[in-house]
Amino acid sequence: MRNQLLANSSFIGKDLSQINENVFFHYMENADSDDVFNEYLIDLWKTYNTSSFYKNKPKMLHKNVLNDYKVVRNLKMDVDEKGLAKLNYYYNMNHQTEIDRNIQFGDILKMRSKDQNKYIxxxxxxCDCLHPDNINGLYFFVxxxxxxxxxxxxxPDAEYISFIKSDKEEIVCIEWSLKPFTIxxxxxxxxxxGSHSILYMNNPCKVQYVASLKDNYTQRISNQAFSHSSRVGIPFVKTNGANSDSSSS
Known part of the structure; x- marks a missing residue:
């Protein structure tokens, strides 16, 4: 088993391989769940390997190489909305997620109802997704x-939107409401x-997983959504004599 582990991890480099393997197994035995430990290892390997791109910049990222490519390909720099949307799709999506798991932060579910254009x-x-008993199974959504x-x-960087792929492999843009609720x-x-029936606003509704946002894109939406409850209403008198009650965050 040890030889197999060493063989499978040989690509991660000498520095990482020199970490005492007892430490890894200690963490594996004491982690909250297998998923937590697996995510830790994947993130560790990913961070270690991608760091080499910053230390030794690949030749293809040099501007003169890219400019030469444009000349050889005779690129006209014509872009359309579909092309830009597809680029944003790759920007904001987490493309390395598995689906044999429970729901987690950043997951997008499509509501399979009469209105086919709604998502949560x-x-x-x-931490609460890993320990749903701590929240009594009540998950926050927008x-x-x-x-x-x-x-x-x-x-796109000023609004709260996401770009995903539809069932027909077309890029779809979603605009999020920033009022959080629980299900x-x-x-x-x-x-x-799989597809599941849930209660949404006291009405049964079918939902199905479609994609996962990257953490930073989800966190931006989450921060704004949870700040909604911190608004404070203050009364003022307008010039027309009528009272107003404005709210600000």
Whole structure:
């Protein structure tokens, strides 16, 4: 077993391989779950290997190489909305997630109802997703609706939107509402490898996992959503004599 582990991990480099293997097994035996330990190892390997790109910049990233490529390919620099949306899709999606697991922070579920253009995004913190009993199975979500790609491209870094792929492999833009709410999910409903019935606003609704956002994109939406409850209403008198009650965050 040790030889197999060493052989499989040989690609990660001498520095990482020199960490005392007893430490790894100690953490494996004391981690909260197998998923926690596996995520730790994957993140460790990923961080170690990608760091080499910053230390030794690949030749293909040098500007003169890229400029030569443009000349050889005779690129006209013509872009359309679909192309830009697809680039944003690769920007904001987590493409390294598995589906044989429970729901977690950043997962997007599509609501399979009469209105086919609605989605919910899980903004429940990672630690609570790992220990759902701590939150009594009540997960935090925000709701989103499809919007035109053109609308999403106007100010994608200023609005709260995401780019995903539809069932037809087309890029879809989702605009998120920033009012968080909770949905109770039992043990079976927490699994994302199938379609499940849940209660949404006291109405039964079918949902199915479609994609996962990267953590930083989800965190930005989550931060804004949870700040919604911290708004404070203050009364003022307007020039027309009528009282107003404004809220600010």
């Amino acid at each position: 995004l899980c903004i429940t913190p990672h 709701k989103g609706s499809e919007t035109g790609i053109g609308n999403g491209l106007k100010a 109770y999910l039992c043990a079976e409903q927490r699994k994302i490898n």
